[in-house]
Amino acid sequence: MFSEKAALRIPGPTPVPPEVTRAMTHSMIGHRSADFSNLLKNVEDKLRPLFGTSGAVAVIAGTGTGGLEAAIANLVLPGDGVLSVTTGNFGDRFADIAKRAGAVLHTLSYDWGTPANPDDIDRFLTENDHVKVVLVTHCETSTGVLNDVKTIAQIVRKHNAYIIVDAVSSLVGAKLPMDEWNIDLVATGSQKALALPPGLALVGISERALQRIKERPGRSLYFDLARYAKDLSNNTTPWTPPVSLVYGLLESLTMIEEEGLENVQARHLLLRDMTRAAIRALNLPLLVTEDQYASPTVTTVSTPDFDADAFRKILKNELHISVAGGQKQLSGKIFRIGHMGYVDAADMLQCISAIEVALYKIGHKIELGVGIKAAEEVLVRA
């Protein structure tokens, strides 16, 4: 009966709104047509305020990793010094992309669950002035840490270096105004807080980054961001774009615009706070202890007295709710609750209530209802 029923509370892919699904059924059009140019112009007009940039936002067929690869292929040439700030699995992968691009790679690593310390980056750049590119993950989805990109970007600019931000699981859900915060390139993917299916990578390109790319072109043709920016000024793309996803993107951006970006971000914070209050009341440790560094899009929960994956199985098989497991060294030790995109307070109440039942069934000692009460108290006071 319920084989296809699953509330997707994983940190991507996320639920797709029916409006977006409908928009993607638009009949196919030629990508060199006036219709597509109009569509792309409308998309671009909405993407720029979302990224907080006066620069271009490249719409690329690919996933988040493709967006990160595009950013690195354009700002990092073989032999360039690069600092990778890594706070988890996705930071490690970001570093790997840079290494494969031929960077002379330096890494600042932090314990999983701990945010990066901007002072360390300042000190590192002072002592290593050959490093001209810094890689930072905004929301480290493997741990739920939200790094202080604003302060880090300020430091990177002070050292006259460039910063690339992985905003795959943060953009829309968390504040990240590129130009105001001095960020050079920002990459995200469609299947997270944008609430689209996977398949689109979006890369925000600041004027400063574009200048640098024009002066020192990278080796990649497919990911040539200068070419994307030039073609965007003519409302077109270098290669055949995923037209249906672009229709979906316009609908998603329209929905975000209607709610208002600030309201969207406030909603994500509310969902985070409801979730964290519930988890605390249920006597489970949050992997990210300080609220200030807790991502508004994903909450990570340690499971000291039971196996996280067995717990997830109960949630999925008996209550039809999917939460994610831990990655690498956190496998079996944590579960991750996604609350981004097309998710509201009622969805979280359902999720928290189901979590309580699954905790009870797996033998974690709780009083039923305490988590939901804590979440409701956050909600009614908001």
Ligand SMILES: Cc1ncc(COP(=O)(O)O)c(C=O)c1O
């Ligand atoms: C922070 C972060 N970076 C990169 C990625 C990789 O994105 P994709 O799987 O879309 O290539 C993800 C995906 O979960 C992510 O959360």
